[in-house]
Amino acid sequence: MIDISQHFEFILGSYLVTCALVGALVILVNRDYHVQEKRLADLEAKGLRRRSEENKK
Known part of the structure; x- marks a missing residue:
């Protein structure tokens, strides 16, 4: 399984940039x-x- 703590800054940064x-x-x-x-x-x-509007008449 991937250790999320190694990539946390990248993931958080990506989400922040996307939200912005x-x-x-x-x-x-x-x-x-x-x-x-x-x-x-x-x-x-x-x-x-x-x-x-002309066509509605």
């Missing part, structure tokens, strides 16, 4: 979502509409 990267991606995607929603609201306020 996933957390950063979640934050970036969430921030971008809000930016895109604001841009879309600004465009709609200017009178621009989505092409897909």
Whole structure:
């Protein structure tokens, strides 16, 4: 059986790096979502509409 104590620092470091990267991606995607929603609201306020709304009528 593998002695886990020899590899503990590597395993812990790998998990920490992975968690940090996933957390950063979640934050970036969430921030971008809000930016895109604001841009879309600004465009709609200017009178621009989505092409897909024409097909709904």
